Amino acid sequence: MSDKAPFPNAQDAIAIRVRGVEVGFGSRLILRGLDLDVKRGEVLGFVGGSGTGKSVLTRAILGLVNKSAGRIEIFGQDLDALPPRERQAVERRCGVLFQQGALFSGLTVLQNVQVPMREYLNLSQGLMDELARLKIAMVGLRPDAADKFPSELSGGMIKRAALARALALDPDILFLDEPTSGLDPIGAADFDELIATLQKTLGLTVFMVTHDLDSLYSICDRIAALADGRVIAAGTVAEMLANEHPWVRSYFHGKRARRLSPAPQPARS
Amino acid sequence: MTVNPSFATEPSPDGLRLRLSGRWTISAPGLEGQADALLMAAPARRHVIFDLSALAAMDTAGAWLIDRARDAAAKAGAETMLEGATSAYEILLQEARYRDFEKTEPQRGSALVALLTKVGLTAAGVADDLYSGMTFLGQIVSALLRIARNPARLRMTSVVFHLDSFGLRALPIITLINFLVGCIVAQQGIFQLQHFGAATFAVDLIGILVLRELAVLLTSIMVAGRSGSAITAEIGAMKMREEIDALRVMGLDPVEVLVVPRFLALLIALPLLTFVADMAAIFGGLLVGWAYGGISPEIFLGRLQNAIALNTFLVGLIKAPFMAGVIALISAVEGFAVQGSAESLGKRVTASVVKAIFMVIVIDGLFAMFFATIKY
Numbered sequence: 113m114s115d116k117a118p119f120p121n122a123q124d125a126i127a128i129r130v131r132g133v134e135v136g137f138g139s140r141l142i143l144r145g146l147d148l149d150v151k152r153g154e155v156l157g158f159v160g161g162s163g164t165g166k167s168v169l170t171r172a173i174l175g176l177v178n179k180s181a182g183r184i185e186i187f188g189q190d191l192d193a194l195p196p197r198e199r200q201a202v203e204r205r206c207g208v209l210f211q212q213g214a215l216f217s218g219l220t221v222l223q224n225v226q227v228p229m230r231e232y233l234n235l236s237q238g239l240m241d242e243l244a245r246l247k248i249a250m251v252g253l254r255p256d257a258a259d260k261f262p263s264e265l266s267g268g269m270i271k272r273a274a275l276a277r278a279l280a281l282d283p284d285i286l287f288l289d290e291p292t293s294g295l296d297p298i299g300a301a302d303f304d305e306l307i308a309t310l311q312k313t314l315g316l317t318v319f320m321v322t323h324d325l326d327s328l329y330s331i332c333d334r335i336a337a338l339a340d341g342r343v344i345a346a347g348t349v350a351e352m353l354a355n356e357h358p359w360v361r362s363y364f365h366g367k368r369a370r371r372l373s374p375a376p377q378p379a380r381s
Numbered sequence: 382m383t384v385n386p387s388f389a390t391e392p393s394p395d396g397l398r399l400r401l402s403g404r405w406t407i408s409a410p411g412l413e414g415q416a417d418a419l420l421m422a423a424p425a426r427r428h429v430i431f432d433l434s435a436l437a438a439m440d441t442a443g444a445w446l447i448d449r450a451r452d453a454a455a456k457a458g459a460e461t462m463l464e465g466a467t468s469a470y471e472i473l474l475q476e477a478r479y480r481d482f483e484k485t486e487p488q489r490g491s492a493l494v495a496l497l498t499k500v501g502l503t504a505a506g507v508a509d510d511l512y513s514g515m516t517f518l519g520q521i522v523s524a525l526l527r528i529a530r531n532p533a534r535l536r537m538t539s540v541v542f543h544l545d546s547f548g549l550r551a552l553p554i555i556t557l558i559n560f561l562v563g564c565i566v567a568q569q570g571i572f573q574l575q576h577f578g579a580a581t582f583a584v585d586l587i588g589i590l591v592l593r594e595l596a597v598l599l600t601s602i603m604v605a606g607r608s609g610s611a612i613t614a615e616i617g618a619m620k621m622r623e624e625i626d627a628l629r630v631m632g633l634d635p636v637e638v639l640v641v642p643r644f645l646a647l648l649i650a651l652p653l654l655t656f657v658a659d660m661a662a663i664f665g666g667l668l669v670g671w672a673y674g675g676i677s678p679e680i681f682l683g684r685l686q687n688a689i690a691l692n693t694f695l696v697g698l699i700k701a702p703f704m705a706g707v708i709a710l711i712s713a714v715e716g717f718a719v720q721g722s723a724e725s726l727g728k729r730v731t732a733s734v735v736k737a738i739f740m741v742i743v744i745d746g747l748f749a750m751f752f753a754t755i756k757y
Contacts, residue, residue, distance in 0.1 A: 249482075279441075282406065313476045314441065
């Protein structure tokens with residue numbers, strides 16, 4: 113497989129490699145032979161209409177839904193072929209921010225961040241407290257948020273706390289499911305900036321499902337578009353703007369997109 | 382290549398050089414021990430140099446621990462320097478720099494005060510429950526009066542729908558449990574009374590016990606668990622999703638729209654179910670009396686006719702609407718008390734069932750005293 117890749121050391125260049133993945137529920141096929149590469153160290157924005165299977169692909173990569181065909185490799189390792197122990201080691205390199213945060217409601221923010229550390233590592237309580245508070249500070253939450261329960265937090269704070277938990281084990285890949293949905297424009301812009309900063313600082317690979325055009329333009333290195341169960345286009349913002357696929361055209365040249373587009377407006381046909 | 386984190390101490394002109402190597406990452410084995418050793422190894426010299434050129438990897442945890450040692454040395458009066466850090470490491474060391482987190486210790490009062498507070502809050506909670514129950518009863522009654530003046534406001538479809546789900550669909554399970562209880566009472570009655578040669582008196586026992594107490598009590602408890610929880614969950618889920626508020630802004634009274642149909646449906650369903658329960662339990666007693674006690678159905682029915690009168694049957698049936706009212710009231714109050722989270726919904730459903738069953742038994746006790754006093 114390495115001879116096909118543009119990089120000499122393909123194992124290192126591709127963080128997630130998806131090949132011919134099919135996922136269906138009942139008789140309905142959601143993903144039909146989907147191919148996708150996520151390069152190491154990039155922010156990939158994943159777009160698609162509602163109900164086209166963006167979240168399904170994320171869940172398939174994370175192993176939360178079963179695929180009926182195809183292959184998914186994370187850092188060159190096929191998760192299905194790995195023994196459970198090594199599979200767990202790969203999974204520990206992935207951090208996930210769920211759409212609703214998915215913080216454990218019975219635990220404080222501090223305890224939430226410590227859950228993965230407690231389960232996987234053998235650290236003293238003092239160090240776990242310090243590292244969890246560091247993560248909480250890094251995502252821009254005030255120190256007193258650490259001892260609050262998720263029910264006491266606002267929507268934006270929940271996303272930040274969930275991001276702190278996703279970063280608890282210093283993952284290499286971060287999965288974000290609509291990170292800015294439900295946030296006000298200021299909060300969403302702050303969150304975008306936070307993700308960009310963390311991505312640069314920690315050298316993360318970010319796989320981001322989003323509807324937010326601002327996020328796509330401001331922090332994504334590449335964008336992949338999903339329609340009819342396949343990736344119909346992938347590339348930089350400029351490449352997507354030049355794409356002729358009708359769905360991509362309507363997405364990137366729609367009324368909302370035109371206001372944001374940094375590129376000169378192409379003439380309408 | 383070393384994988385585990387480690388460091389070497391080298392003396393340098395007027396100071397110390399700490400050469401770090403290996404992977405200083407959170408999952409590296411022995412990271413914490415090495416970090417503690419590093420903290421000890423950076424004492425108050427004039428110069429302490431942290432040499433990162435041999436580092437294989439570092440993440441925020443590693444950066445935090447290295448910076449903690451640097452910070453400790455700096456606080457002890459040493460001049461600290463970083464050497465051989467790549468730009469990525471420098472950013473990481475800056476972002477994950479060591480800092481003191483203010484510890485927010487939870488306030489701890491005396492255990493006695495906490496206990497008394499809890500007792501007081503619980504007592505106040507009971508008073509609150511009583512108050513909100515009364516308020517709610519008032520709202521239901523005023524809604525019923527409005528409907529009585531203008532019967533077109535009654536949501537008949539809703540009443541019939543709930544009658545189906547609280548009544549008809551509860552029929553199999555209510556019939557079954559009362560049939561079984563009738564069997565058990567008959568078996569025990571015959572078994573215990575035959576020592577005195579009075580096995581046929583088991584029929585009196587079954588007739589009176591089932592009709593006066595058991596059938597209505599078991600039916601009410603079953604309905605509280607089955608339909609009371611459903612009412613709380615339905616209304617609570619609507620409260621959570623702001624559907625109740627949506628009704629209010631449309632000018633509709635949630636009590637009239639949601640509670641009155643359920644209240645009426647339960648009021649009709651519970652007496653009907655109690656009647657079926659009476660019959661099922663007596664039928665169970667009859668079968669066991671026949672098969673186990675040798676009491677033929679003719680003798681059973683004959684004795685039953687002597688043992689009970691219409692009042693025995695009515696005592697049980699009169700209680701049923703009161704039970705229905707209490708169950709509907711408690712489950713609706715709890716449903717409206719649901720707050721935004723799913724957790725609160727679960728708590729309220731549990732509270733609704735527990736309180737409803739408790740109140741059903743309390744009311745049964747009150748009625749027993751009442752009927753004993755008026756000798757009915």
